[in-house]
Amino acid sequence: MSYQRQRSAIPVLATLLVVLLLLAGCSNTGSTTASSSASDTAASAKSITMSWPRDIGTMNPHTYNPSQLFAQSMIYEPLVSYEKGGKLAPALAESWKISKDGKVYTFKLRQNVKFSDGSDFNAEVVKKNFDAVMKHKDTHSWLGIVGVINKTEVVDDHTFRLTLTEPYYPVLQDLSVVRPFRFLGEAGFPDNGDTAEGVKAPVGTGPWMLADYKQDEYAVFKRNPNYWGKAPAIDQVTVKIIPDAETRVAAFEKGELDLIYGEGVISLDAFQQLRENDKYTTQLSDPVGTRSLLLNSSNPKLSDVRVRMALHEGFNKQAMVQGITSGLEEPADSVLSKNYPYTNIDLKPIPYSVEQSKALLDEAGWKLPAGGTVREKDGQPLEFEMIFDKTDPIQKAMAETIQAEWGELGVKVNLTGLELTVQIKRLKANDFDLYFWYNYGAPYDPHSFINVVASPGFGISETLSAIPTKKQLDEQVRQALSSTDETKRQELYRSILTTLQEQSAIIPISYIKKTAVYQKKIAHFEFPASRDDNPFEGIQVTAP
Amino acid sequence: MAGYIGKRMLSIIPIIFVATLVTFALIHISPVDPAEAYLTAAHIYPTEELLKQKRHEFGLDQPLLTQYVQMVGRMATLDFGTSYLTNQPVWKEVAARLPATVELALWSMLFSAVVSIPLGIAAAVYRNSWIDMLSRCISYLGASMPQFWLGYLLIFFFSVKLDWLPVEGRGTWQNLVLPVITLSIVLIAVYTRLLRTSVLEQMQETYVQYARVRGLHERMIMLKHVLRMSMMPLISGMGINLGKLLTGTIIVEQVFSWPGFGRYFVDAIFNRDIPVIQCYVFFAACLFILCNLLVDLVQLYMDPRISSSKGRAEH
Numbered sequence: 078m079s080y081q082r083q084r085s086a087i088p089v090l091a092t093l094l095v096v097l098l099l100l101a102g103c104s105n106t107g108s109t110t111a112s113s114s115a116s117d118t119a120a121s122a123k124s125i126t127m128s129w130p131r132d133i134g135t136m137n138p139h140t141y142n143p144s145q146l147f148a149q150s151m152i153y154e155p156l157v158s159y160e161k162g163g164k165l166a167p168a169l170a171e172s173w174k175i176s177k178d179g180k181v182y183t184f185k186l187r188q189n190v191k192f193s194d195g196s197d198f199n200a201e202v203v204k205k206n207f208d209a210v211m212k213h214k215d216t217h218s219w220l221g222i223v224g225v226i227n228k229t230e231v232v233d234d235h236t237f238r239l240t241l242t243e244p245y246y247p248v249l250q251d252l253s254v255v256r257p258f259r260f261l262g263e264a265g266f267p268d269n270g271d272t273a274e275g276v277k278a279p280v281g282t283g284p285w286m287l288a289d290y291k292q293d294e295y296a297v298f299k300r301n302p303n304y305w306g307k308a309p310a311i312d313q314v315t316v317k318i319i320p321d322a323e324t325r326v327a328a329f330e331k332g333e334l335d336l337i338y339g340e341g342v343i344s345l346d347a348f349q350q351l352r353e354n355d356k357y358t359t360q361l362s363d364p365v366g367t368r369s370l371l372l373n374s375s376n377p378k379l380s381d382v383r384v385r386m387a388l389h390e391g392f393n394k395q396a397m398v399q400g401i402t403s404g405l406e407e408p409a410d411s412v413l414s415k416n417y418p419y420t421n422i423d424l425k426p427i428p429y430s431v432e433q434s435k436a437l438l439d440e441a442g443w444k445l446p447a448g449g450t451v452r453e454k455d456g457q458p459l460e461f462e463m464i465f466d467k468t469d470p471i472q473k474a475m476a477e478t479i480q481a482e483w484g485e486l487g488v489k490v491n492l493t494g495l496e497l498t499v500q501i502k503r504l505k506a507n508d509f510d511l512y513f514w515y516n517y518g519a520p521y522d523p524h525s526f527i528n529v530v531a532s533p534g535f536g537i538s539e540t541l542s543a544i545p546t547k548k549q550l551d552e553q554v555r556q557a558l559s560s561t562d563e564t565k566r567q568e569l570y571r572s573i574l575t576t577l578q579e580q581s582a583i584i585p586i587s588y589i590k591k592t593a594v595y596q597k598k599i600a601h602f603e604f605p606a607s608r609d610d611n612p613f614e615g616i617q618v619t620a621p
Numbered sequence: 622m623a624g625y626i627g628k629r630m631l632s633i634i635p636i637i638f639v640a641t642l643v644t645f646a647l648i649h650i651s652p653v654d655p656a657e658a659y660l661t662a663a664h665i666y667p668t669e670e671l672l673k674q675k676r677h678e679f680g681l682d683q684p685l686l687t688q689y690v691q692m693v694g695r696m697a698t699l700d701f702g703t704s705y706l707t708n709q710p711v712w713k714e715v716a717a718r719l720p721a722t723v724e725l726a727l728w729s730m731l732f733s734a735v736v737s738i739p740l741g742i743a744a745a746v747y748r749n750s751w752i753d754m755l756s757r758c759i760s761y762l763g764a765s766m767p768q769f770w771l772g773y774l775l776i777f778f779f780s781v782k783l784d785w786l787p788v789e790g791r792g793t794w795q796n797l798v799l800p801v802i803t804l805s806i807v808l809i810a811v812y813t814r815l816l817r818t819s820v821l822e823q824m825q826e827t828y829v830q831y832a833r834v835r836g837l838h839e840r841m842i843m844l845k846h847v848l849r850m851s852m853m854p855l856i857s858g859m860g861i862n863l864g865k866l867l868t869g870t871i872i873v874e875q876v877f878s879w880p881g882f883g884r885y886f887v888d889a890i891f892n893r894d895i896p897v898i899q900c901y902v903f904f905a906a907c908l909f910i911l912c913n914l915l916v917d918l919v920q921l922y923m924d925p926r927i928s929s930s931k932g933r934a935e936h
Contacts, residue, residue, distance in 0.1 A: 131888070135707070142662055142892070143706050215671055275708070293718070293880035294790065319789055319878045320887070327776045328788040498653045498661065498893055534668075 123618055124313035125599065127336040128325045132318050133296045136279035136287060138259040139210050139272040146255045146609035147339075148316070151298055152193075152281035153259035156184055156203075157249045159520035161606045163418035165249050169198065169260065169282065170237075179244030179561040186235040191303040192262030193286040194278075200231040202263060207239075209272045210257045216273070221528060221558070222251035222258075244559045246566065247524040254520055255609045284309050284614065293318055310617045322347065329357075329594065336595040336602075338612055340365065343592070345403050345471075351594045358595050361405065362604040364414035364588030366518040368406065368471075370479075371536070374543035374582045376510050378459065382544070383441040385581040389427045391434035392482040398587040401474045405592065409585035412577055413516065417523045419570035424578045434486055445487045452487035460489040463511035464503060467494030472513050475586065504536035512536070515589070518608035527554045527573055537583070544580045629917060633910055640906035641696065644899040645689050648681075651895070655679055658893035662705040696903060702896035706888070711900045715882060721791055722874070722881035726866035728801045730859060733808035738855075740809070741816025742848065748821070756813045763810025772803045772876035789878035800877040804870060808862055815858055819851040826850075853920060860916030861909075868905040 134144030138153040156170040170184040190198035207229045210217060217223040225248075228240040241248070252258050262280030266272065279287050284304045289297035298314045317334065319325045326347045328334045337343055343351075352359040372379045372388060379385055398408045410426040443452040443459045452459040463480065465472040473494065480490040490511070495503070503509050514537070517525045529535040531554035541547055550573060557569035577583060593602055593612070603615035648655055656675035660667040676682050680691060695702070701711035744756040779799060780788045786795050823829065824847055832842045871883030878884075882901075889897035 215668070218668070291880075293884065294792075294878075317790065317878070318880075320884060321875050321878065323773055324776065324789050324876055324878060327773075327781050331781045331784065331788050333788055498658065501661070502653065502657070 123311045124315065125311055125335040125613075125616065125618060126315040126317060126333065127338060128317045128319040128328065128334050128342075129339075130318075130320050130322075130325075130342060132293050133290070133316060135275065137272060137276045138261050138281070139206070139213075139257045140216075141256065144256075147611040148296065148298075149259070150255045150283070150607075150610045151285040151314070151613065152279050152283045152287065153255075153261065154281065154283045155253045155255075155259055156186075157253045159250065159253040159607045159610075162416060163250075163519065165253065168253075169203075173249070175561075177561075179246070179559070180241045182239040182241070182248055183232065184237045184239070186237060187305065188235055190282055190305045192264075192280050192282050193301045193303055194262055194264050194280050195303060196262050196264060196280075198260065198262075198282050199234050200237040201234075202260060203237045204229050204231050205263075205266070205270070206260045207258065209261075209266070209270060212271065213273050217257050220251050220254070220257070221245055221524065222248050244561055246558060246560060250520050250524060253607065255607070285314065288313075309614055311613065314613055326351070329596075332596070334596075335598055335618075336593065336616075338591070338593045338595075340589065340591050343594070345405055348405060348592050348594065349403050356597070358597065358599070358602075360593045360602060360604070362591035362593075363416050364407065364409075365591055365608045366515050366589045367409050367412055367414060368475075368586045368589055369409075369412060369514050369516070370584040370586055371504075371509070371512040371514050371540045372582050372584065373507070373510055373512070373540050374580075375507060375539060376461075378457070378461070379510065379582075380543040381441050382580060383437045384443065384459075386427070387434040387437035387441070387486070388483065388488065389581040389584050390430045390437070391486045391488070392479050393429050394586060395429070397475060397478045397482075401471055401478065402587065406587035406589055409588050411574065412583050412585045413523050413526060413574065414588050417519060419567055420523050420574065422571050422574065424574060427578070427581065431486070438486065438488075443487070450484070450487065451489045458489060459487065460491065461510040462491045462493055464493045464495050464500055464509050465513055466497045466500055468497065469513075475513075505534065507536065507539040512540075514583070520607050523570060524558060527557060527570070530554055530573070530577070541577075541580070541582050544576075544582055546576055546580075550576055625921065626918070629914065633914070636910055637907070640903055641689075641693050643906070644696075644903045645692055647899055647902065648895055649685070651893075653893055655681065655895050658895055659705040662892045662894060701900035701903075704889075704897055705894045706892050706897075711896045714885065714897070715900055715904070718880065718882045718885050721879060722867060722870055722883060725797070725800055725804065725870055725873070725879060725881060726863065728797055729804040729808065729866055730863060732801050733805040733812060734859065736805070737809045737812035737816060741813040741855075742820055742843075742851075744813060744817040745820035745824070746843070753817075756817065759806070760810040760814050763806040763808075766806070768803055768807065769872045769876050771806060772799070772873060775799045775803060776876075791879055796877075800870075800873050800879055803873050803876070804866065811862075812855055812858060815854055816851060819854050820847060823847045823850045853923060856919055856923075857916045860912050860919070864905075864909040864912035867908055868901075 129145060129147070131145060132143060133148040134142070136149065136152060137144055138149060155168050157173070158166045158168040160166045167187070169187055169190060171187045172185045174183045175181070184203075186198070186200060186203065192198060207226075211223070211226060211229070214223055222245065225241040225243055225245045226239065227242045228238075230238040230240070232238050239248070260282060261272065261276060262282075265276045265278050265280040267274055267277055281301075282303075282305065284301055284306065285298040286301045287296060288299040289295075295318060296316045298316070300308060300312050317328070319328060322343050325334070325337055326343055329337050329351070348359065351357050372385050374380050374385070394408045398406050411420075411424045413420045415421045438452060438459070442454045444454070445452050463476050465476045467473065476490075476492050480492055483490055500512075504512055504514070516522055529537040530541065531551040532538055538551075541550065544550070553569050553573050557566050557573065560566045560569065591604055591608075593604065595602055598618050599616060600619045601615060601617040602612065605612050605614075654672070654676075656672045656679060657667050659675055659679075660671060680688055683691075699712045701715075703709065704711050704714060707714065740752070740756050740759070744753040747753060776788055776799060779786045786798050787793075790796050829842055829847060832846060833839075837845075868883075870879070870881060871887055873879065874881045874883040875887060886897065886901045888894070889901070
């Protein structure tokens with residue numbers, strides 16, 4: 078054996094390693110400078126740093142993933158803005174007129190609005206944006222307005238007209254959502270005008286503009302000097318991309334972050350722990366959505382309203398929500414919370430009563446056999462499968478609690494943890510007994526909710542398919558969506574929500590809330606009215 | 622020797638073939654239709670018409686064999702398709718994130734070598750001393766503690782409590798320290814024990830006794846002969862771990878917000894971004910093949926007896 082050969086192998090390996098390291102080092106030079114520049118700028122007095130689990134994305138106002146809604150809403154603005162309680166306020170449209178038949182919407186656009194690059198905002202650019210969105214109608218078919226837009230017109234420089242094929246009352250609500258109907262400046266459009274293929278630059282009219290960005294690492298937003306409205310109190314927002322929730326908390330405790338905001342962005346335990354620490358301020362939002370349990374009425378055992386009602390009454394919602402979410406969610410009495418338009422009505426809550434529940438099951442013919450633990454009827458056991466997202470710890474804990482409580486009633490529940498995609502697939506295929514479901518929140522609800530109640534394919538209409546008044550319910554939904562009479566619409570909503578409450582095919586469990594944790598440096602913080610909007614407008618900071 | 626190298630190269634072909642089959646099978650055995658996965662990732666409601674259109678676009682309505690041949694043809698030119706999520710070419714996205722992962726992997730390799738080589742040797746030479754005990758403790762720690770947990774502990778002590786190092790991100794050398802330590806502990810645990818055993822084995826060999834008989838100094842025997850021979854298993858271990866590091870820094874990248882390839886892959890899994898997952902599986906297979914080949918060639922270079930089939934079997 079030649080020792081000479083062995084001796085030379087080690088330097089060869091070492092050289093290889095050094096070369097590779099140098100390569101890695103070289104490729105990193107760019108990010109080193111960019112990263113330090115981000116942290117340098119973040120040090121300014123009126124700036125804040127927050128974290129987000131995912132990269133902000135391509136900042137295209139007309140497409141969806143991977144662009145993050147909160148960031149899109151910082152740059153791009155709607156014609157109409159959604160305010161607290163569902164009030165609609167002028168934004169890029171100063172005013173609007175709706176024709177008597179509810180089919181023609183004429184918008185007076187705000188004058189002297191400029192995009193962040195200094196170009197004019199006018200009816201031409203509004204039409205161009207609408208047309209770019211409507212070119213890919215199928216992509217946006219989930220949004221009701223997309224299905225009814227017939228014509229877009231420039232009336233004059235500051236007047237834009239929208240003609241519908243049929244009346245549809247939530248036009249303004251749909252226009253207030255973060256995507257797809259927000260406005261990109263001329264300079265942002267690609268040469269062929271098709272924004273589905275990408276945008277040249279994120280040029281918007283909003284209060285913020287993207288100043289520095291490194292994919293998967295950070296994004297720095299600065300105030301748009303051309304902004305038409307009241308300038309935000311802070312002049313810079315740095316968003317650090319931190320995918321791991323525990324790391325996010327550590328970065329916050331070390332002072333690298335001023336704010337952690339969002340839904341489920343940190344664990345409930347971590348939130349509790351930060352809430353108990355006087356060094357920080359924490360806030361919980363109003364309900365942004367409802368966690369519900371669907372009881373598929375097309376299953377013959379669940380088609381009997383007495384069985385559904387017995388299940389609704391047969392578990393202690395209050396104790397379960399308190400125990401599992403540490404009070405960060407609120408027990409829900411109705412499918413939609415009262416902070417949406419038309420939903421502030423007094424529905425009779427369904428009380429927790431084990432006795433009443435047992436009596437209802439007996440009445441429905443489901444009896445406990447002597448010495449048995451599972452109720453039976455015609456030789457059939459009262460047994461269901463409950464499917465849940467196995468990556469969601471709250472769903473899993475709730476499923477187990479309900480399983481135990483219903484077990485006491487003589488109802489057997491088999492739990493199946495699934496991947497979210499498979500779970501959604503089974504919902505749409507109507508292949509489930511019991512399913513955890515969430516509504517959409519503001520500004521989508523209540524109209525999006527009643528829309529899925531009547532439209533097949535989303536799983537909700539199927540869940541309700543065997544309730545006796547389903548046809549009537551569908552007709553009421555159709556009328557409510559197309560009605561131009563406010564009072565009549567309110568009545569229809571009352572009737573729809575009352576029917577749903579009485580039928581108990583959708584059991585409301587809890588109202589989900591957003592959380593915010595921030596350093597004392599932030600003097601004022603307010604949750605946005607719309608679930609997807611950014612929270613930066615209201616933020617005020619004290620001098621360090 | 623040339624024959625051995627030739628054979629070794631040829632054996633790569635069936636492995637690559639299996640790798641392409643596995644990546645192809647990913648689409649067809651997954652419970653989720655790629656067309657549906659695409660539409661879900663893009664937040665588009667999947668109507669039957671749209672699903673049909675997308676299936677046609679992805680070529681999923683073609684016979685399986687045609688689909689497979691087309692896929693292999695594309696992969697040969699590093700065309701892994703377009704990410705469902707970002708609409709960007711997958712290879713371009715992967716290539717943009719690779720440097721960060723390579724940086725982390727190589728520093729971890731280097732650091733673990735720098736720590737484990739002296740520690741392993743010292744543990745063998747001063748058997749049952751305090752240094753041997755220390756190496757044993759590190760090995761237990763490295764082998765038994767999950768990486769994410771170690772990562773959190775390091776962040777808690779060195780970043781939050783002591784305020785010495787940043788919690789997350791990439792950019793400066795300070796950002797590298799904690800992820801590199803987290804990744805290295807496992808490697809140090811393995812290498813130290815490997816080297817210790819190997820040195821002890823070599824010290825029993827006849828050539829060492831012969832050298833002693835010749836009157837060579839103990840230190841000379843150690844440095845000139847034992848160490849060189851003991852490095853063989855370490856080199857093969859490091860080669861295999863390089864592949865592991867380049868593909869498996871996922872958890873550490875997640876914990877330290879390191880913008881690398883692993884984190885990109887985790888996102889792809891959550892979003893069912895099948896082209897990205899396919900690219901990852903294929904890329905990982907190729908990397909492991911390459912690392913194994915590299916190890917074999919280095920070992921062959923150091924010990925040409927390996928090229929004879931007998932030597933190979935004994936090895």
